[in-house]
Amino acid sequence: MTFSPSQLEHPIVQAPMGGGPSTPVLAAAVSEAGGLGFLAAGYIAPAAVREDLAAVRAFTGRAFGVNLFAPPGTPADPAAVRRYAATLRDEGELGEPRWDDDRYAAKLALLAEERVPVVSFTFGCPAAAEVEALHAAGTAVWLTVTTPAEAREAAGAGADALVVQGVEAGGHRGSFDDAAPGEIGLLALLALVRDAVELPLVAAGGIATGAGVAAVLAAGASAAQIGSAFMLAEEAATLPAHREALRSREGTALTRAFTGRTARGLVNRFLSEHGDDAPSAYPEVAHLTAPLRAQARERDDADAMNLWAGQAHSLAREAPAAELVRRFATEAREALAEAARRL
Amino acid sequence: MTFSPSQLEHPIVQAPMGGGPSTPVLAAAVSEAGGLGFLAAGYIAPAAVREDLAAVRAFTGRAFGVNLFAPPGTPADPAAVRRYAATLRDEGELGEPRWDDDRYAAKLALLAEERVPVVSFTFGCPAAAEVEALHAAGTAVWLTVTTPAEAREAAGAGADALVVQGVEAGGHRGSFDDAAPGEIGLLALLALVRDAVELPLVAAGGIATGAGVAAVLAAGASAAQIGSAFMLAEEAATLPAHREALRSREGTALTRAFTGRTARGLVNRFLSEHGDDAPSAYPEVAHLTAPLRAQARERDDADAMNLWAGQAHSLAREAPAAELVRRFATEAREALAEAARRL
Numbered sequence: 001m002t003f004s005p006s007q008l009e010h011p012i013v014q015a016p017m018g019g020g021p022s023t024p025v026l027a028a029a030v031s032e033a034g035g036l037g038f039l040a041a042g043y044i045a046p047a048a049v050r051e052d053l054a055a056v057r058a059f060t061g062r063a064f065g066v067n068l069f070a071p072p073g074t075p076a077d078p079a080a081v082r083r084y085a086a087t088l089r090d091e092g093e094l095g096e097p098r099w100d101d102d103r104y105a106a107k108l109a110l111l112a113e114e115r116v117p118v119v120s121f122t123f124g125c126p127a128a129a130e131v132e133a134l135h136a137a138g139t140a141v142w143l144t145v146t147t148p149a150e151a152r153e154a155a156g157a158g159a160d161a162l163v164v165q166g167v168e169a170g171g172h173r174g175s176f177d178d179a180a181p182g183e184i185g186l187l188a189l190l191a192l193v194r195d196a197v198e199l200p201l202v203a204a205g206g207i208a209t210g211a212g213v214a215a216v217l218a219a220g221a222s223a224a225q226i227g228s229a230f231m232l233a234e235e236a237a238t239l240p241a242h243r244e245a246l247r248s249r250e251g252t253a254l255t256r257a258f259t260g261r262t263a264r265g266l267v268n269r270f271l272s273e274h275g276d277d278a279p280s281a282y283p284e285v286a287h288l289t290a291p292l293r294a295q296a297r298e299r300d301d302a303d304a305m306n307l308w309a310g311q312a313h314s315l316a317r318e319a320p321a322a323e324l325v326r327r328f329a330t331e332a333r334e335a336l337a338e339a340a341r342r343l
Numbered sequence: 344m345t346f347s348p349s350q351l352e353h354p355i356v357q358a359p360m361g362g363g364p365s366t367p368v369l370a371a372a373v374s375e376a377g378g379l380g381f382l383a384a385g386y387i388a389p390a391a392v393r394e395d396l397a398a399v400r401a402f403t404g405r406a407f408g409v410n411l412f413a414p415p416g417t418p419a420d421p422a423a424v425r426r427y428a429a430t431l432r433d434e435g436e437l438g439e440p441r442w443d444d445d446r447y448a449a450k451l452a453l454l455a456e457e458r459v460p461v462v463s464f465t466f467g468c469p470a471a472a473e474v475e476a477l478h479a480a481g482t483a484v485w486l487t488v489t490t491p492a493e494a495r496e497a498a499g500a501g502a503d504a505l506v507v508q509g510v511e512a513g514g515h516r517g518s519f520d521d522a523a524p525g526e527i528g529l530l531a532l533l534a535l536v537r538d539a540v541e542l543p544l545v546a547a548g549g550i551a552t553g554a555g556v557a558a559v560l561a562a563g564a565s566a567a568q569i570g571s572a573f574m575l576a577e578e579a580a581t582l583p584a585h586r587e588a589l590r591s592r593e594g595t596a597l598t599r600a601f602t603g604r605t606a607r608g609l610v611n612r613f614l615s616e617h618g619d620d621a622p623s624a625y626p627e628v629a630h631l632t633a634p635l636r637a638q639a640r641e642r643d644d645a646d647a648m649n650l651w652a653g654q655a656h657s658l659a660r661e662a663p664a665a666e667l668v669r670r671f672a673t674e675a676r677e678a679l680a681e682a683a684r685r686l
Contacts, residue, residue, distance in 0.1 A: 167528055186529075206528050218679055315534055
């Protein structure tokens with residue numbers, strides 16, 4: 001038996017937040033507190049993933065997860081990428097818009113070799129042989145879905161659980177096809193997916209309070225995956241400018257401006273000016289804008305970097321991660337008791 | 344004390360569904376079963392509202408509600424409407440794209456005179472004097488909101504409860520400003536609004552099961568407002584072509600194509616072909632397309648009429664409304680008990 005979300009002491013999964021916020025110490029703190037911590041293995045080299053795994057295991061003997069992006073499909077139309085690059089001329093030095101597979105196979109082999117308790121995938125289904133290799137390593141395979149059709153496909157691919165991602169979620173949409181994204185609100189999506197498949201569900205998107213955790217459990221999920229509301233945790237490596245933006249900015253929007261793949265972030269200048277021009281071209285656009293984003297981080301410019309955030313980001317609180325986990329669990333119990341009195 | 348959603352035997356509000364589905368017999372059946380039935384008073388003449396009120400009261404002595412559209416603001420740019428009309432040339436005979444206020448004042452006076460238990464508003468806040476007149480008649484004033492900012496404004500306007508409408512909802516978005524709509528998923532929106540105001544909340548959008556009802560109660564709502572999942576009720580006057588589309592079509596989208604105001608409907612030919620061209624111009628565009636929609640209804644053409652539906656519409660079941668109310672309540676209790684066991 002692989003690890004199931006229903007085994008968690010507290011039904012709280014810390015979302016893998018690529019590009020910075022997720023750290024081994026955050027993942028370990030969440031797991032130690034009775035939730036499930038997650039590392040984000042997208043964008044980074046296999047050697048860095050190996051180091052992160054060792055670091056988590058130095059802090060905790062408990063189960064944790066690692067998220068991997070499913071391999072991108074075919075390269076995008078180079079002309080579309082060039083047209084977008086032309087609109088970014090005034091932003092600064094651009095990167096080479098190359099297509100690559102983010103060393104998917106090497107990282108997958110590493111995760112199986114390391115017998116990671118849970119591996120979740122975003123952007124599609126791994127191949128049957130890959131799922132089998134993970135199962136042989138004792139690893140639970142969780143697939144991210146945004147529509148009932150994706151849920152059925154994921155169940156057919158051998159998933160042990162589904163991460164059901166509502167349109168509220170911050171960061172990249174997990175849609176299998178970026179050109180036909182699921183944009184369904186979490187509560188409706190949980191009902192539709194619950195109706196379509198029998199697997200355990202982990203609900204993701206806009207959950208930032210214990211009441212939200214209670215709500216998704218009532219809607220049939222086994223656990224809640226929380227991202228933005230861990231971004232102000234002491235252990236998160238969220239940039240100062242990003243932390244400040246989470247507190248001070250309000251609106252979020254879906255955009256391909258930063259990576260060529262739809263993601264939700266706080267509205268800022270770069271998103272507003274370039275969102276309409278950006279093609280569906282991942283990872284080419286991510287490489288194209290990488291130097292711009294690096295420069296923005298260096299000069300602390302919140303208007304030129306990607307500020308991933310979910311729709312309930314303003315409810316994020318600063319605290320140690322373990323305290324957040326315990327608070328979510330306590331509030332969830334209170335919320336359920338209150339709802340039961342109402343009924 | 345005006346009527347509060349927490350007084351309901353079952354925390355189920357039947358959404359007002361304008362343009363057909365809502366009938367006095369549906370509203371009365373829901374109220375008789377322990378929920379709260381609703382009439383839709385938008386689009387129709389005061390005399391018709393008066394008849395509907397008499398019909399509900401012939402069937403039930405229990406509380407019910409009536410929904411009124413807040414008065415539209417200033418007329419839209421006539422040139423934008425003319426441009427849209429030009430794109431509709433091949434669809435058939437168009438109506439005159441006139442601006443009117445849907446006889447708002449006359450209907451409001453009627454509702455106060457009739458001492459309707461609950462009046463809900465969509466598209467904005469009534470004036471302070473109007474809220475006072477309704478309160479003086481013993482009427483509870485519920486305002487529809489789609490953002491935390493609208494919730495604060497509605498609380499300031501004297502609302503007794505808020506209908507919190509997530510982006511999942513079918514039919515018109517209740518946004519105060521169609522040019523700056525709230526597109527927040529219900530669960531995130533409930534958390535944000537719960538944090539912003541103290542009023543009782545009625546959660547709306549994508550709720551089609553008892554588990555969904557349980558979820559919004561856990562999230563802090565006093566009741567769930569359900570639309571699409573009542574559209575196949577025996578007592579609903581949903582058109583046969585619309586009923587069939589609810590069962591057979593999958594995807595929904597937000598569009599201004601039919602009325603000039605953003606609404607969610609099943610994707611069909613008219614929506615796909617004209618959605619991108621339609622301006623924000625309500626009620627002008629509604630009058631413009633009225634003959635097209637009437638003709639589509641006559642010839643049973645689901646590809647040319649507005650097929651309002653929420654994101655969980657495929658879970659709607661055919662049954663008498665009272666049975667649906669009881670089923671939602673029973674399932675909600677079971678869902679809460681199950682979630683409590685998990686925690």
